[in-house]
């Protein structure tokens with residue numbers, strides 16, 4: 387899945403999550419930051435790490451949530467969600483993801499073709515939520 391689709395798919399869901407705790411403007415800023423950072427797990431392609439393994443692991447999500455719990459530093463919460471949304475979104479692609487290190491392949495979607503349409507719907511949903519929620 388490309389970076390733009392990850393960004394657009396994450397935006398409304400991150401906004402809903404952050405809106406539970408933060409003001410509307412804070413939630414918009416955190417959702418945009420979170421959506422932007424969803425590219426991070428795919429740095430495995432740049433770093434030469436086997437694709438969709440350790441960087442697409444729920445262990446990293448857990449690590450960032452623990453760091454957030456210990457420090458209460460908002461950035462760890464943003465990172466945890468960015469990785470979590472990325473993993474969920476990749477599970478809808480034809481390649482799916484492995485639940486590293488367990489090696490169970492998770493594939494919720496049969497093809498990746500629906501993603502562009504879903505991205506546009508997600509963007510519209512985010513705009514509607516930001517105006518009304």
Ligand SMILES: [Zn+2]
Nearest residue numbers: 427428442476
């Ligand atoms: Zn990925």
